[in-house]
Amino acid sequence: MAPDDAVVVVNGLNFEQRHGKERVRVARVWRAKGGRHFIVEWSVGISLLSDCVAAYVSDDNSDIVATDTMKNTVYAKAKECSDQTSVEDFAILLAKHFTSYYNQVTTAIVKIAEKSWERVSVNGQPHNHGFKLGSGKHTTEVISKKSGVLQVSSGIEGLSLLKTTQSGFERFHRDKYTALPETRERILATEVSASWRYSFESLYGIPKNQGYFTETYLDVKKVLVDTFFGPPKEGVYSPSVQYTLYEMAKNVLSRFQVISSVKLKMPNLHFLPVNISTKDNQSIVKFEDDVYLPTDEPHGSIEASLSRFTSKL
CATH class of the missing domain: 3.10.270.10 (Urate Oxidase;)
Incomplete structure (x- = not known):
């Protein structure tokens, strides 16, 4: 079922549109005091519901947030996360950015899958910067509306x-x-x-x-x-x-x-x-x-x- 703000009437017809960027891959390393490193690897999907109907019906792209801009935003926001961040918190950060930064965006849907990189142990000691891939992916979906309504789901x-x-x-x-x-x-x-x-x-x-x-x-x-x-x-x-x-x-x-x-x-x-x-x-x-x-x-x-x-x- 489409969100309430997804359907508009155009030329007497119901019209629903959204656009976004899929499979934006990003890894973020945090280096803590004492030499211990932490890493996450995410695959990010972004979908925006926005007032850019003119791009479809009258060849006017002025309200489109370019999908390349969305990709760049992922890397910029990852850089801004100076502290270790969960996949859910990062998805919330992205979704809130798109609905607050762009007047024409009414809803942002952000989906992220995180690979299960786990710290290895060598001779019984946790390694400072060594990791192995575990079982399962940690996933999340965040839906943020300009009104402030927020839905957060997690998964595996x-x-x-x-x-x-x-x-x-x-x-x-x-x-x-x-x-x-x-x-x-x-x-x-x-x-x-x-x-x-x-x-x-x-x-x-x-x-x-x-x-x-x-x-x-x-x-x-x-x-x-x-x-x-x-x-x-x-x-x-x-x-x-x-x-x-x-x-x-x-x-x-x-x-x-x-x-x-x-x-x-x-x-x-x-x-x-x-x-x-x-x-x-x-x-x-x-x-x-x-x-x-x-x-x-x-x-x-x-x-x-x-x-x-x-x-x-």
Whole structure:
């Protein structure tokens, strides 16, 4: 659904337009006292809703904010961040800039994905300037309106999770096309995409403590992972991907009152039992919960959203 300020009437027709810049890649290094470095790598997408209809209908570009200007703004604002900054805070900074600096811009939508560069340890000691790439990307979407309304969402993409037991799939609908056997013992593997929306609706509602968004992101990620796996020794049984997805989303809402909604997408990445036999040898490979064929083509696709009654998804 388009934002309220996105649709105008032109020549008796509803007209909606926006323009922006995608995949603006920027890395920012902060050098702290004592020699320790910090780095982030972001891919930034910007979309502006603005009063530049004339560019479309009358060949007048005077109100267009050039997409190259948007790209340059990303680097300029990254330079201005003298202190270590979260991906959410940087997205808010950019979005507020576009709606306040340009009279014709009514809404700015900023999406950023952050690569998971993690500090390495050498001989048991954290390295001052060495990093390795971890699992998953930290994402955010910020929508800022000139009126002051602000929506902030965070998320994670590409979080790969797998457990070798405590998963099954039984008592599902069967018909003449069903060939899948029931099981109480299988590998459960997925690549989680999650997003969650914060309940505050203006800049003034954001907690002021430094590192708030990064800490919340790490805490939400921990709840998702812990719910998927269960206790370290016995684990927790998953009767379906759907059930586990719901438990993960429910636990996020239960743990974080500041989060109003959460959306999860969890493809079922299959590990198929391998049995190989011939007429002369019935047990070249006999499957005993040990040898699998990993495949993600095709794979099951499961997704759902969970929100509080007051939430606007």
